[in-house]
Amino acid sequence: MKTIKLLAFIGLFGLLTVGCANDDNSIIKKPDEQVDSNQKKVGSTFETTGIFDFKHAGANIPFEFTKTNFIVKTSALGQENSNSLLITLFVNKENVNKAVLKQEDGKYLALFLRNIKENSMEINMDHTFDTEEAANKAVYPDPSASMGSHDGGQFGWLPLTRSQSNEDPIELPVNGKYIFDGTAFGGGIYSYTFSNEMIAFDAGAPYEMKILKHNKENNKILLEGLGSKAGTFYVAQLKNIKENSVEIARDTKSTKTEAEAIYENNQDVSGNFTEYIKEASTSFDLPLNGKYIFDGTAMGGGIYSYTFTNEKVSFDAGAPYDMKIIGYNNTTHKILLEGLGSKEGTFYVIQLKEIANTSVKIARDTKSTKAEAETIFNSSADLTANFTEYVKE
Numbered sequence: 001m002k003t004i005k006l007l008a009f010i011g012l013f014g015l016l017t018v019g020c021a022n023d024d025n026s027i028i029k030k031p032d033e034q035v036d037s038n039q040k041k042v043g044s045t046f047e048t049t050g051i052f053d054f055k056h057a058g059a060n061i062p063f064e065f066t067k068t069n070f071i072v073k074t075s076a077l078g079q080e081n082s083n084s085l086l087i088t089l090f091v092n093k094e095n096v097n098k099a100v101l102k103q104e105d106g107k108y109l110a111l112f113l114r115n116i117k118e119n120s121m122e123i124n125m126d127h128t129f130d131t132e133e134a135a136n137k138a139v140y141p142d143p144s145a146s147m148g149s150h151d152g153g154q155f156g157w158l159p160l161t162r163s164q165s166n167e168d169p170i171e172l173p174v175n176g177k178y179i180f181d182g183t184a185f186g187g188g189i190y191s192y193t194f195s196n197e198m199i200a201f202d203a204g205a206p207y208e209m210k211i212l213k214h215n216k217e218n219n220k221i222l223l224e225g226l227g228s229k230a231g232t233f234y235v236a237q238l239k240n241i242k243e244n245s246v247e248i249a250r251d252t253k254s255t256k257t258e259a260e261a262i263y264e265n266n267q268d269v270s271g272n273f274t275e276y277i278k279e280a281s282t283s284f285d286l287p288l289n290g291k292y293i294f295d296g297t298a299m300g301g302g303i304y305s306y307t308f309t310n311e312k313v314s315f316d317a318g319a320p321y322d323m324k325i326i327g328y329n330n331t332t333h334k335i336l337l338e339g340l341g342s343k344e345g346t347f348y349v350i351q352l353k354e355i356a357n358t359s360v361k362i363a364r365d366t367k368s369t370k371a372e373a374e375t376i377f378n379s380s381a382d383l384t385a386n387f388t389e390y391v392k393e
Contacts, residue, residue, distance in 0.1 A: 038093035039140075044068075044086060044330075046099070048116050048216060049171055051357070052160035062163055063123070067171070068287050068330065069355055070101055070111060083354045084109055085331070087132060092140055100135045103128065110138035118216050119162040126155060169357055170196050170214045172221070173241050175285075175310065178248070178276035192236075192248060192276060196289065199223060199236065209234055213263065222263040224256070233259035237269045247273040284310050284328040286335070287355050292362070292390035306350075306362060306390060313337060313350065323348055327377055336377040338370070347373035351383045361387040 045067045053060040064071040072082040084101035087108075091097050097113040108131065112124040129135040141157070177193040193200040199221070200208045209223035218237065225232035233256050239247040249271035253259040262269060291307045307314040313323045313335065321343045327336030332351065339346035347370050353361040363385040367373040376383065 039090050039098070040092075041088060042091050042097075043089050045089070046070075046086060047173075048118070048121065049357075051163040052121065053163050054158050054160055060163075063160060064356055066287060066355055066357065068333075070099065070109075071354070071356060081354070084111075087331075088136065090136075094140075094143070096140055096143075098138065098140065100132060102132070108132050108135035110135045112141055114143075114157070121160050122157045123160060124155075124157050170211055172196055172211075172214060173219065174238065174246050174278075177279040178246060179279055180274055180276045190276075191279075198226075215263070218266075218268075220263050220269070222259060235259050235262045235269050237273075239268075239273055240275075244278045245275055246278075247275050249273040284325050284335075285330075286310055286325075286328060287330070287333065288352070288360055291393040292360055293393055294388055294390045304390075305393075312340070327374075329377065332380060332382075334377050334383075336373060349373050349376045349383065351387075353382075353387055354389075357392070359389055359391050361389050363387045 046065045049065045049067060051062050051064045051073070053062050062073040064073055068086050070084045070086065074081060082104065084103045086099055086101050088100045089097060090100070095114070097116065099109075099111040099113065101109045101111055103109055108129045109125060110127050110129065114122050114124075124141045126141065127138055129138065143157075172194055174194050175196070177191055179189060179191045181189050183189065188204060191200075191202045193202075196211070198208050198210055200206060205228075207229045208226045209229065210226055211221060212224055213222040214220070219239070219241070221236045221238070223234040223236060225234065231254075233253050234250055235253075236248060236250045239249075249269045251259070251262050251269045251271055253262070286308055289308050289310070291305055293303060293305045295303050297303065302317060305314075305316045307316075310325070312325055314320060315323065322340040323337035323343065324340055325335055326338050328334070333353065333355065335350040335352070337348040337350065339348065345368075347367045349365045349367070351363050353363075363383040365373070365376055365383050365385055367376070
């Protein structure tokens with residue numbers, strides 16, 4: 001069993017053992033017993049993402065949360081990073097989250113999270129299990145189990161604070177185009193198109209707004225107008241976010257100071273909240289976006305890049321081409337693609353591993369028929385090609 005050891009500097013350089021934390025079956029309810037009538041499944045993605053540090057005796061151990069992964073970044077301590085894949089997220093009546101994750105060694109971690117805020121949280125990761133079912137049934141830990149003596153590998157609740165070493169990238173809870181049809185009320189058709197860098201608004205004369213900040217707790221977004229709207233600032237706010245709709249309100253200000261005051265206060269924006277419906281799309285919700293680069297010049301190669309959107313992936317090794325996404329598996333992180341332009345008639349399978357805010361490992365297979373590519377895409381086995389680390393531009 002793979003072991004993840006976290007240097008915690010407790011007493012005389014103690015070790016927090018996570019991967020072998022204590023496979024204690026005593027905290028599992030028997031199959032014929034009710035696990036927790038107040039526990040309910042709430043999804044399979046983390047709502048709070050970014051890098052959070054466990055600080056002790058002057059040392060920082062970083063934990064990274066992406067939408068789909070929990071990464072213990074112990075490489076700075078001379079050990080391998082640990083990357084666990086989120087399978088299911090539960091919550092109980094005390095609003096404590098339980099994340100069931102599959103570790104790289106095949107075991108399952110029950111990770112508990114509480115007091116989740118934009119810049120802090122507490123986690124408990126004392127127990128791993130041989131099966132997903134056992135992790136699903138793990139009893140919620142004692143709320144008073146504070147960080148203590150660490151006997152038997154039990155460490156209780158660990159306080160984490162958001163890392164200040166670098167600014168976490170903005171990840172909005174919505175993406176794509178959302179439309180409000182106001183023609184029945186004597187108005188027009190209005191739309192917002194969201195990415196993690198900009199929001200475009202169209203009421204007949206479209207313009208773009210650059211995202212400056214996003215508050216994950218109240219979903220306020222501070223924006224700066226571009227082009228014809230340069231010098232104007234906005235605060236948009238999102239509510240009742242659903243799979244295919246969102247309510248949006250917005251305030252407009254002539255100075256950044258005025259907009260920041262609205263963004264930073266605890267009240268909702270003053271504009272009316274209007275429901276916008278997501279435009280039907282064949283796009284896929286990939287766990288990453290933007291351009292990722294591998295510099296192979298030191299090994300006699302070139303500079304290679306992948307650029308990801310939810311509709312296509314572009315590859316550039318000197319002669320760039322595009323590949324249309326026709327399938328995505330959010331468990332294996334495999335992407336099924338069809339070549340476009342000069343690559344029409346060629347099919348590809350890309351697989352992603354160790355997905356982080358600033359890097360990802362990528363492997364790819366190329367096939368001449370869609371059927372061959374689909375066989376690889378549908379297999380639970382990893383691609384046979386080498387995984388290479390690409391760094392986000």
